[in-house]
Amino acid sequence: MKLKGKVALVTGGAKRVGKAIALGLAGRGCHVAITYRTSGAEASAAVRAIQKHRVKGLALPVDQREGAQVRRAVRAVLSKFHRIDILVNSASSFYPTPWDQVTEAQWEDLLSTNLTGPWRFAQAVAPIMKRQGSGKIINIVDVAAFSPWPNYLPYCAAKGGLVTLTKGLAKALAPSIQVNAIAPGPILFPPGLTTREKKRALDRTLLKRVGSPEDLVQAILFFLEGSDFVTGAILPVDGGRLLA
Numbered sequence: 001m002k003l004k005g006k007v008a009l010v011t012g013g014a015k016r017v018g019k020a021i022a023l024g025l026a027g028r029g030c031h032v033a034i035t036y037r038t039s040g041a042e043a044s045a046a047v048r049a050i051q052k053h054r055v056k057g058l059a060l061p062v063d064q065r066e067g068a069q070v071r072r073a074v075r076a077v078l079s080k081f082h083r084i085d086i087l088v089n090s091a092s093s094f095y096p097t098p099w100d101q102v103t104e105a106q107w108e109d110l111l112s113t114n115l116t117g118p119w120r121f122a123q124a125v126a127p128i129m130k131r132q133g134s135g136k137i138i139n140i141v142d143v144a145a146f147s148p149w150p151n152y153l154p155y156c157a158a159k160g161g162l163v164t165l166t167k168g169l170a171k172a173l174a175p176s177i178q179v180n181a182i183a184p185g186p187i188l189f190p191p192g193l194t195t196r197e198k199k200r201a202l203d204r205t206l207l208k209r210v211g212s213p214e215d216l217v218q219a220i221l222f223f224l225e226g227s228d229f230v231t232g233a234i235l236p237v238d239g240g241r242l243l244a
């Protein structure tokens, strides 16, 4: 896919990894819409940074636990940009939930944000991409989908579901739309992690170091512009974490 002039929708694009992805796509000439939930000021700053690449930017408030908000956001992107070529499902919710203490509300919250939300976005953009005759969807999962952490089971189960959703959508939406996923290892630690916890996470990789958001951007660019013959693939970008 040639990226110049294409339209990308990046969920959770106001900060951290999602922002790096949004700027990476803007740098390749895509017009980029981002979603945010609570980070309004950061989202406005991200749009200004997107526009510095001489492309259009748009920030939309979305709580992706609500289907109506997702569908409204997709309509807003279509109304401003008249097409949607790329969806990157990056928004995520991540907090500890020791397996014997996790509540129904936490389970619902983590599954809805991390699994149902990406499905909602895919279901809303797929008919648009089909009408256009092409499109690409990339889901950001986690190595924890394959090697789950007991203290984060709802998050891990949701990401495992997102792996399956990726493969299922690749089948359902072929041949016009390619659906792939990236499984990051340690890239940007969540706030509040102790030095010991960070060291332990890095010790569990083969490369013994943290990755960067740019590593993820490059992997996403491969799925987008490197090949149109890859679908249903899950690419670990994890410093060898899954093998270690």
Ligand SMILES: NC(=O)c1ccc[n+]([C@@H]2O[C@H](COP(=O)([O-])OP(=O)(O)OC[C@H]3O[C@@H](n4cnc5c(N)ncnc54)[C@H](OP(=O)(O)O)[C@@H]3O)[C@@H](O)[C@H]2O)c1
Binding pocket: 011, 012, 013, 014, 015, 016, 017, 018, 035, 036, 037, 038, 039, 040, 062, 063, 064, 065, 089, 090, 091, 092, 093, 094, 113, 140, 141, 142, 143, 183, 184, 185, 186, 187, 188, 189, 190
């Ligand atoms: N960072 C890493 O090292 C790492 C490792 C493995 C996997 N990943 C995956 O890579 C992706 C990006 O990682 P990240 O660390 O940048 O993510 P993050 O900071 O945990 O979350 C990204 C954004 O998701 C948004 N979000 C949370 N709940 C939402 C909801 N209900 N509706 C809509 N948006 C919501 C938040 O937006 P607001 O701030 O606007 O509220 C947040 O800024 C995630 O899918 C994550 O699971 C990351």
